[in-house]
Amino acid sequence: MPSSDAASPGRRFTRRVEDFDCEHCGRHVRGNGYTNHCPACLHSKHVDVEPGDRAADCGGLMTPVAAGMERDAYFVVQRCGRCGHTRRNKTTARDATAEVLKYFGRPIPGR
Ligand SMILES: [Zn+2]
Numbered sequence: 001m002p003s004s005d006a007a008s009p010g011r012r013f014t015r016r017v018e019d020f021d022c023e024h025c026g027r028h029v030r031g032n033g034y035t036n037h038c039p040a041c042l043h044s045k046h047v048d049v050e051p052g053d054r055a056a057d058c059g060g061l062m063t064p065v066a067a068g069m070e071r072d073a074y075f076v077v078q079r080c081g082r083c084g085h086t087r088r089n090k091t092t093a094r095d096a097t098a099e100v101l102k103y104f105g106r107p108i109p110g111r
């Protein structure tokens with residue numbers, strides 16, 4: 001079997017590029033390997049323990065509950081509707097800023 005990894009030495013982790021349909025607003029989201037939340041409504045699914053590892057078997061809907069700013073980047077805090085797990089998600093340029101700003105000023109869980 002030929003190795004397809006020979007052309008990319010030094011790769012340290014596997015980018016996962018997965019498209020998905022947002023369970024909240026129904027938008028078809030093109031995955032970019034780094035984020036798995038919906039850029040329109042900022043919801044996602046609870047599938048990661050650490051970002052990108054897909055190690056959680058919960059699968060609940062992660063709902064945005066708060067947002068803030070750290071250095072120059074916005075982040076959104078999401079809470080899983082099934083198990084209550086909360087996590088921070090950095091936003092990206094393609095996320096709807098107006099949607100992020102809606103959650104500013106809300107209490108951030110876990111602090
Ligand atoms: Zn959505």
Ligand SMILES: [Zn+2]
Binds near residue numbers: 058080081082083085
């Ligand atoms: Zn969960």
